[in-house]
Protein backbone atom coordinates (compact mmCIF):
# COMPACT_ATOMS: atom_id res chain seq x y z
CA UNK A 321 0.00 0.00 0.00
CA UNK A 322 1.46 3.35 -1.05
CA UNK A 323 1.56 6.20 1.46
CA UNK A 324 1.57 8.73 -1.38
CA UNK A 325 -1.29 11.15 -1.87
CA UNK A 326 -3.49 10.31 -4.83
CA UNK A 327 -4.15 12.64 -7.73
CA UNK A 328 -7.19 11.09 -9.38
CA UNK A 329 -7.18 11.94 -13.09
CA UNK A 330 -10.19 12.35 -15.35
CA UNK A 331 -8.89 12.43 -18.92
CA UNK A 332 -11.21 14.02 -21.49
CA UNK A 333 -10.25 12.93 -25.02
CA UNK A 334 -8.59 9.72 -26.15
CA UNK A 335 -6.53 10.74 -29.17
CA UNK A 336 -2.82 11.31 -29.73
CA UNK A 337 -2.52 13.73 -26.81
CA UNK A 338 -4.57 11.49 -24.53
CA UNK A 339 -1.91 8.85 -25.11
CA UNK A 340 1.06 11.15 -24.51
CA UNK A 341 -0.41 12.47 -21.25
CA UNK A 342 -1.45 9.03 -20.02
CA UNK A 343 2.03 7.70 -20.71
CA UNK A 344 3.31 10.58 -18.55
CA UNK A 345 1.00 9.63 -15.66
CA UNK A 346 1.99 5.98 -15.91
CA UNK A 347 5.75 6.49 -16.01
CA UNK A 348 6.20 9.34 -13.55
CA UNK A 349 6.19 7.29 -10.34
CA UNK A 350 8.85 4.91 -11.62
CA UNK A 351 11.29 7.67 -12.47
CA UNK A 352 10.40 10.37 -9.91
CA UNK A 353 9.91 8.18 -6.81
CA UNK A 354 10.49 11.09 -4.43
CA UNK A 355 7.20 12.80 -5.36
CA UNK A 356 4.53 12.93 -2.65
CA UNK A 357 1.67 12.52 -5.14
CA UNK A 358 0.91 9.68 -7.52
CA UNK A 359 -1.54 9.92 -10.42
CA UNK A 360 -4.41 7.45 -10.45
CA UNK A 361 -6.00 6.78 -13.86
CA UNK A 362 -9.54 7.10 -12.58
CA UNK A 363 -11.61 7.80 -15.70
CA UNK A 364 -11.26 8.50 -19.40
CA UNK A 365 -13.96 10.08 -21.53
CA UNK A 366 -14.58 10.13 -25.26
CA UNK A 367 -17.89 10.37 -27.10
CA UNK A 368 -17.63 6.96 -28.72
CA UNK A 369 -18.55 4.09 -26.34
CA UNK A 370 -16.43 1.58 -28.27
CA UNK A 371 -13.42 3.81 -28.46
CA UNK A 372 -13.51 4.86 -24.83
CA UNK A 373 -13.83 1.28 -23.59
CA UNK A 374 -10.88 0.20 -25.72
CA UNK A 375 -8.81 3.17 -24.55
CA UNK A 376 -9.59 2.48 -20.88
CA UNK A 377 -8.61 -1.17 -21.25
CA UNK A 378 -5.45 -0.50 -23.23
CA UNK A 379 -4.12 2.24 -20.97
CA UNK A 380 -5.42 1.03 -17.62
CA UNK A 381 -8.14 3.54 -16.69
CA UNK A 382 -10.40 2.27 -13.91
CA UNK A 383 -13.58 3.50 -15.58
CA UNK A 384 -14.89 5.42 -18.55
CA UNK A 385 -17.59 7.92 -19.48
CA UNK A 386 -18.98 9.23 -22.75
CA UNK A 387 -20.06 12.66 -21.45
CA UNK A 388 -17.35 14.96 -20.06
CA UNK A 389 -19.87 16.57 -17.72
CA UNK A 390 -20.22 13.24 -15.94
CA UNK A 391 -16.45 13.17 -15.31
CA UNK A 392 -16.50 16.68 -13.86
CA UNK A 393 -19.48 15.78 -11.64
CA UNK A 394 -17.66 12.84 -10.06
CA UNK A 395 -16.36 13.19 -6.49
CA UNK A 396 -13.60 10.66 -7.08
CA UNK A 397 -11.80 12.89 -9.64
CA UNK A 398 -9.32 15.59 -8.53
CA UNK A 399 -7.92 16.81 -11.85
CA UNK A 400 -9.40 17.19 -15.30
CA UNK A 401 -7.00 16.71 -18.20
CA UNK A 402 -8.36 18.32 -21.39
CA UNK A 403 -7.11 16.58 -24.55
CA UNK A 404 -10.03 17.40 -26.83
CA UNK A 405 -10.10 19.63 -29.94
CA UNK A 406 -9.61 23.34 -29.24
CA UNK A 407 -13.29 24.31 -29.57
CA UNK A 408 -14.12 22.44 -26.37
CA UNK A 409 -11.25 23.65 -24.15
CA UNK A 410 -13.03 26.71 -22.78
CA UNK A 411 -16.35 25.05 -21.97
CA UNK A 412 -14.71 22.08 -20.24
CA UNK A 413 -12.15 24.19 -18.36
CA UNK A 414 -14.73 26.68 -17.12
CA UNK A 415 -17.01 23.87 -15.90
CA UNK A 416 -14.08 22.02 -14.29
CA UNK A 417 -12.92 25.18 -12.50
CA UNK A 418 -16.45 25.85 -11.23
CA UNK A 419 -16.47 22.30 -9.81
CA UNK A 420 -13.17 22.99 -8.02
CA UNK A 421 -11.12 20.57 -10.12
CA UNK A 422 -7.48 21.08 -10.96
CA UNK A 423 -6.96 21.45 -14.72
CA UNK A 424 -4.25 20.30 -17.10
CA UNK A 425 -5.14 21.65 -20.56
CA UNK A 426 -3.59 20.65 -23.87
CA UNK A 427 -2.15 23.51 -25.93
CA UNK A 428 -3.16 25.92 -27.30
CA UNK A 429 -5.11 27.22 -24.33
CA UNK A 430 -7.98 28.38 -26.55
CA UNK A 431 -9.10 29.25 -30.06
CA UNK A 432 -9.14 32.98 -29.39
CA UNK A 433 -7.83 35.47 -26.87
CA UNK A 434 -11.35 36.21 -25.63
CA UNK A 435 -11.98 32.53 -24.91
CA UNK A 436 -8.60 32.23 -23.20
CA UNK A 437 -9.37 35.24 -21.02
CA UNK A 438 -12.62 33.59 -19.87
CA UNK A 439 -10.65 30.47 -18.95
CA UNK A 440 -8.12 32.52 -16.99
CA UNK A 441 -10.95 34.34 -15.18
CA UNK A 442 -12.51 30.98 -14.29
CA UNK A 443 -9.36 29.44 -12.80
CA UNK A 444 -8.51 32.65 -10.96
CA UNK A 445 -11.95 32.73 -9.41
CA UNK A 446 -11.77 29.05 -8.47
CA UNK A 447 -8.12 29.22 -7.33
CA UNK A 448 -7.39 25.76 -8.73
CA UNK A 449 -3.94 24.49 -9.72
CA UNK A 450 -3.55 24.48 -13.49
CA UNK A 451 -1.06 24.05 -16.30
CA UNK A 452 -1.00 24.01 -20.11
CA UNK A 453 0.90 21.24 -21.92
CA UNK A 454 3.56 23.18 -23.82
CA UNK A 455 5.73 20.10 -23.52
CA UNK A 456 8.81 21.16 -25.49
CA UNK A 457 9.99 23.39 -22.65
CA UNK A 458 10.64 20.24 -20.68
CA UNK A 459 13.01 18.55 -23.06
CA UNK A 460 16.39 18.61 -21.28
CA UNK A 461 18.19 20.47 -24.10
CA UNK A 462 15.53 23.21 -24.15
CA UNK A 463 15.62 23.55 -20.37
CA UNK A 464 19.42 23.74 -20.60
CA UNK A 465 19.03 26.61 -23.09
CA UNK A 466 16.96 28.40 -20.44
CA UNK A 467 19.66 27.81 -17.82
CA UNK A 468 22.43 29.11 -20.11
CA UNK A 469 20.45 32.26 -20.88
CA UNK A 470 19.62 32.85 -17.23
CA UNK A 471 23.29 32.37 -16.31
CA UNK A 472 24.08 35.23 -18.73
CA UNK A 473 26.19 33.06 -21.08
CA UNK A 474 24.72 34.68 -24.18
CA UNK A 475 24.89 38.24 -22.88
CA UNK A 476 22.59 40.71 -24.59
CA UNK A 477 20.34 38.90 -27.05
CA UNK A 478 19.98 40.24 -30.58
CA UNK A 479 18.08 37.59 -32.53
CA UNK A 480 15.53 34.85 -31.88
CA UNK A 481 14.66 32.64 -34.86
CA UNK A 482 12.23 29.73 -34.88
CA UNK A 483 10.60 27.40 -37.41
CA UNK A 484 7.99 24.70 -37.15
CA UNK A 485 7.59 22.93 -40.47
CA UNK A 486 5.32 20.06 -41.52
CA UNK A 487 3.97 18.72 -44.83
CA UNK A 488 0.85 16.70 -44.04
CA UNK A 489 -1.82 18.96 -45.58
CA UNK A 490 -0.38 19.54 -49.06
CA UNK A 491 -2.89 17.27 -50.78
CA UNK A 492 -6.19 19.02 -51.54
CA UNK A 493 -7.88 15.69 -50.77
CA UNK A 494 -7.19 15.96 -47.04
CA UNK A 495 -10.58 16.85 -45.54
CA UNK A 496 -11.27 19.48 -42.93
CA UNK A 497 -13.13 18.72 -39.69
CA UNK A 498 -13.74 15.40 -38.00
CA UNK A 499 -11.41 13.15 -36.03
CA UNK A 500 -7.80 13.56 -37.08
CA UNK A 501 -8.41 16.52 -39.38
CA UNK A 502 -10.19 18.96 -37.06
CA UNK A 503 -7.00 21.07 -37.10
CA UNK A 504 -7.96 22.15 -40.63
CA UNK A 505 -11.42 23.34 -39.56
CA UNK A 506 -11.32 26.90 -38.29
CA UNK A 507 -14.41 26.37 -36.13
CA UNK A 508 -12.75 23.53 -34.25
CA UNK A 509 -9.17 24.79 -34.22
CA UNK A 510 -9.50 28.59 -34.11
CA UNK A 511 -6.59 28.99 -36.52
CA UNK A 512 -4.15 26.89 -38.52
CA UNK A 513 -0.41 26.76 -38.03
CA UNK A 514 -0.46 29.90 -35.88
CA UNK A 515 -2.42 28.35 -33.00
CA UNK A 516 -1.10 24.85 -33.52
CA UNK A 517 2.60 25.05 -34.34
CA UNK A 518 3.69 28.66 -33.87
CA UNK A 519 2.03 28.53 -30.45
CA UNK A 520 4.79 26.09 -29.43
CA UNK A 521 7.48 28.39 -30.86
CA UNK A 522 5.95 31.43 -29.16
CA UNK A 523 5.63 29.68 -25.80
CA UNK A 524 9.30 28.65 -25.90
CA UNK A 525 10.34 32.12 -27.07
CA UNK A 526 8.45 33.93 -24.30
CA UNK A 527 10.00 31.56 -21.78
CA UNK A 528 13.56 31.92 -23.10
CA UNK A 529 13.60 35.51 -24.31
CA UNK A 530 10.77 37.40 -22.59
CA UNK A 531 7.77 39.31 -23.91
CA UNK A 532 7.03 40.01 -27.57
CA UNK A 533 5.77 43.56 -27.90
CA UNK A 534 4.62 43.87 -31.53
CA UNK A 535 4.40 41.74 -34.64
CA UNK A 536 4.11 41.97 -38.41
CA UNK A 537 2.82 38.85 -40.13
CA UNK A 538 1.77 37.27 -43.39
CA UNK A 539 -0.38 34.18 -43.65
CA UNK A 540 -1.47 32.10 -46.63
CA UNK A 541 -4.14 29.51 -47.24
CA UNK A 542 -2.89 27.48 -50.19
CA UNK A 543 -5.89 25.18 -50.55
CA UNK A 544 -8.98 27.38 -50.46
CA UNK A 545 -11.70 24.70 -50.28
CA UNK A 546 -11.77 21.27 -48.71
CA UNK A 547 -14.46 18.67 -48.14
CA UNK A 548 -15.75 18.78 -44.58
CA UNK A 549 -15.49 15.33 -43.00
CA UNK A 550 -18.76 15.77 -41.10
CA UNK A 551 -20.98 17.29 -43.80
CA UNK A 552 -19.38 15.79 -46.91
CA UNK A 553 -19.65 19.26 -48.49
CA UNK A 554 -16.85 21.31 -50.03
CA UNK A 555 -16.34 24.29 -47.73
CA UNK A 556 -14.12 27.34 -47.66
CA UNK A 557 -10.95 26.77 -45.65
CA UNK A 558 -10.71 29.29 -42.83
CA UNK A 559 -7.33 28.39 -41.37
CA UNK A 560 -3.86 29.69 -42.15
CA UNK A 561 -1.79 26.99 -43.87
CA UNK A 562 1.42 28.98 -43.45
CA UNK A 563 2.47 31.95 -41.38
CA UNK A 564 5.60 34.04 -41.22
CA UNK A 565 6.04 36.86 -38.73
CA UNK A 566 8.73 39.07 -37.40
CA UNK A 567 8.59 40.94 -34.13
CA UNK A 568 10.27 42.97 -31.42
CA UNK A 569 10.95 41.49 -28.00
CA UNK A 570 10.79 43.68 -24.93
CA UNK A 571 14.52 43.09 -24.36
CA UNK A 572 15.31 44.82 -27.67
CA UNK A 573 15.98 41.70 -29.73
CA UNK A 574 14.34 40.88 -33.06
CA UNK A 575 12.36 37.72 -33.71
CA UNK A 576 11.67 35.81 -36.91
CA UNK A 577 9.18 32.93 -36.94
CA UNK A 578 7.94 30.66 -39.72
CA UNK A 579 5.49 27.80 -39.75
CA UNK A 580 3.81 25.83 -42.49
CA UNK A 581 2.21 22.47 -43.20
CA UNK A 582 3.44 22.72 -46.82
CA UNK A 583 7.19 22.17 -46.41
CA UNK A 584 7.55 18.93 -48.35
CA UNK A 585 9.90 16.57 -46.56
CA UNK A 586 9.42 18.01 -43.08
CA UNK A 587 7.24 16.12 -40.63
CA UNK A 588 7.84 18.08 -37.43
CA UNK A 589 10.93 20.24 -37.89
CA UNK A 590 10.89 22.52 -34.87
CA UNK A 591 14.12 24.50 -34.60
CA UNK A 592 15.23 27.65 -32.84
CA UNK A 593 18.42 29.69 -32.79
CA UNK A 594 19.29 32.54 -30.46
CA UNK A 595 22.18 34.90 -31.09
CA UNK A 596 23.65 36.89 -28.21
CA UNK A 597 26.59 39.22 -27.86
CA UNK A 598 28.86 36.48 -26.41
CA UNK A 599 27.28 33.25 -27.56
CA UNK A 600 24.64 31.59 -29.70
CA UNK A 601 22.57 28.48 -29.16
CA UNK A 602 20.46 26.39 -31.49
CA UNK A 603 18.20 23.38 -31.13
CA UNK A 604 16.39 20.97 -33.45
CA UNK A 605 13.52 18.71 -32.41
CA UNK A 606 14.78 15.98 -34.76
CA UNK A 607 17.95 15.76 -32.67
CA UNK A 608 16.26 16.67 -29.43
CA UNK A 609 18.96 15.57 -27.01
CA UNK A 610 21.48 18.01 -28.50
CA UNK A 611 21.99 21.69 -27.83
CA UNK A 612 24.46 23.47 -30.08
CA UNK A 613 26.44 26.23 -28.45
CA UNK A 614 28.99 28.71 -29.83
CA UNK A 615 30.92 30.86 -27.37
CA UNK A 616 32.98 33.70 -28.79
CA UNK A 617 34.94 33.87 -25.54
CA UNK A 618 36.56 30.49 -26.22
CA UNK A 619 40.23 30.53 -27.18
CA UNK A 620 40.23 31.40 -30.88
CA UNK A 621 42.10 28.33 -32.12
CA UNK A 622 39.43 25.98 -30.72
CA UNK A 623 36.44 28.28 -31.13
CA UNK A 624 33.50 26.68 -32.93
CA UNK A 625 30.03 25.26 -32.50
CA UNK A 626 29.89 22.70 -29.69
CA UNK A 627 27.38 19.93 -29.97
CA UNK A 628 26.29 19.22 -26.40
CA UNK A 629 24.65 15.82 -25.95
CA UNK A 630 22.34 16.72 -23.08
CA UNK A 631 22.27 13.35 -21.33
CA UNK A 632 24.50 13.83 -18.31
CA UNK A 633 23.19 13.59 -14.76
CA UNK A 634 23.93 17.23 -13.97
CA UNK A 635 21.91 18.40 -16.98
CA UNK A 636 18.16 19.09 -16.60
CA UNK A 637 16.01 16.05 -15.76
CA UNK A 638 18.72 13.58 -16.85
CA UNK A 639 19.58 12.23 -13.40
CA UNK A 640 16.10 10.65 -13.52
CA UNK A 641 16.78 8.46 -16.53
CA UNK A 642 19.56 6.15 -17.70
CA UNK A 643 23.30 6.71 -17.61
CA UNK A 644 25.25 9.54 -19.30
CA UNK A 645 25.29 9.27 -23.07
CA UNK A 646 21.94 7.51 -23.42
CA UNK A 647 19.17 9.46 -25.10
CA UNK A 648 15.58 10.04 -24.14
CA UNK A 649 12.69 11.04 -26.43
CA UNK A 650 9.62 13.16 -27.16
CA UNK A 651 7.43 11.27 -24.69
CA UNK A 652 9.73 12.14 -21.78
CA UNK A 653 8.76 15.82 -22.05
CA UNK A 654 5.25 14.80 -20.94
CA UNK A 655 6.58 12.68 -18.07
CA UNK A 656 8.55 15.76 -16.96
CA UNK A 657 5.46 17.95 -17.13
CA UNK A 658 3.52 15.50 -14.95
CA UNK A 659 6.45 15.40 -12.50
CA UNK A 660 6.61 19.18 -12.36
CA UNK A 661 2.84 19.43 -11.88
CA UNK A 662 2.91 16.92 -9.01
CA UNK A 663 5.85 18.77 -7.46
CA UNK A 664 3.94 22.04 -7.73
CA UNK A 665 1.15 20.50 -5.64
CA UNK A 666 3.73 19.79 -2.93
CA UNK A 667 5.36 23.21 -3.00
CA UNK A 668 2.30 25.32 -3.78
CA UNK A 669 4.28 26.98 -6.59
CA UNK A 670 2.51 27.30 -9.98
CA UNK A 671 3.38 24.78 -12.71
CA UNK A 672 4.50 26.86 -15.65
CA UNK A 673 3.03 27.60 -18.14
CA UNK A 674 -0.11 28.31 -16.16
CA UNK A 675 -3.31 29.45 -17.87
CA UNK A 676 -2.20 33.06 -17.24
CA UNK A 677 1.15 32.42 -18.94
CA UNK A 678 -0.44 30.52 -21.82
CA UNK A 679 -2.72 33.52 -22.34
CA UNK A 680 0.41 35.50 -23.24
CA UNK A 681 0.94 33.10 -26.13
CA UNK A 682 -2.70 33.62 -27.16
CA UNK A 683 -2.12 37.38 -27.24
CA UNK A 684 0.80 36.96 -29.60
CA UNK A 685 -1.16 34.52 -31.81
CA UNK A 686 -4.09 36.93 -31.96
CA UNK A 687 -1.84 39.86 -32.85
CA UNK A 688 -0.15 37.74 -35.55
CA UNK A 689 -3.48 36.84 -37.17
CA UNK A 690 -4.74 40.44 -36.94
CA UNK A 691 -1.51 41.75 -38.40
CA UNK A 692 -1.77 39.38 -41.36
CA UNK A 693 -5.45 40.24 -41.91
CA UNK A 694 -4.86 44.00 -41.82
CA UNK A 695 -1.36 44.01 -43.36
CA UNK A 696 -0.09 46.13 -40.50
CA UNK A 697 2.05 45.98 -37.36
CA UNK A 698 0.10 44.99 -34.23
CA UNK A 699 0.88 45.46 -30.55
CA UNK A 700 0.49 42.22 -28.63
CA UNK A 701 -0.59 43.78 -25.34
CA UNK A 702 1.51 41.11 -23.61
CA UNK A 703 1.86 41.91 -19.95
CA UNK A 704 -1.11 44.28 -19.91
CA UNK A 705 -3.93 41.90 -19.04
CA UNK A 706 -2.04 39.58 -16.76
CA UNK A 707 -0.43 41.00 -13.65
Ligand code: SOE
Nearest residue numbers: 336427486503516517520588
Ligand atom coordinates in the same frame (compact mmCIF):
# COMPACT_ATOMS: atom_id res chain seq x y z
C1 SOE B 1 0.25 18.82 -35.29
O1 SOE B 1 0.53 17.89 -36.29
C2 SOE B 1 0.97 18.45 -33.99
O2 SOE B 1 0.53 17.17 -33.55
C3 SOE B 1 0.68 19.49 -32.91
O3 SOE B 1 -0.68 19.62 -32.63
C4 SOE B 1 1.49 19.18 -31.67
O4 SOE B 1 1.27 20.14 -30.67
C5 SOE B 1 2.97 19.16 -32.06
O5 SOE B 1 3.77 18.90 -30.94
C6 SOE B 1 3.22 18.13 -33.14
O6 SOE B 1 2.37 18.40 -34.23
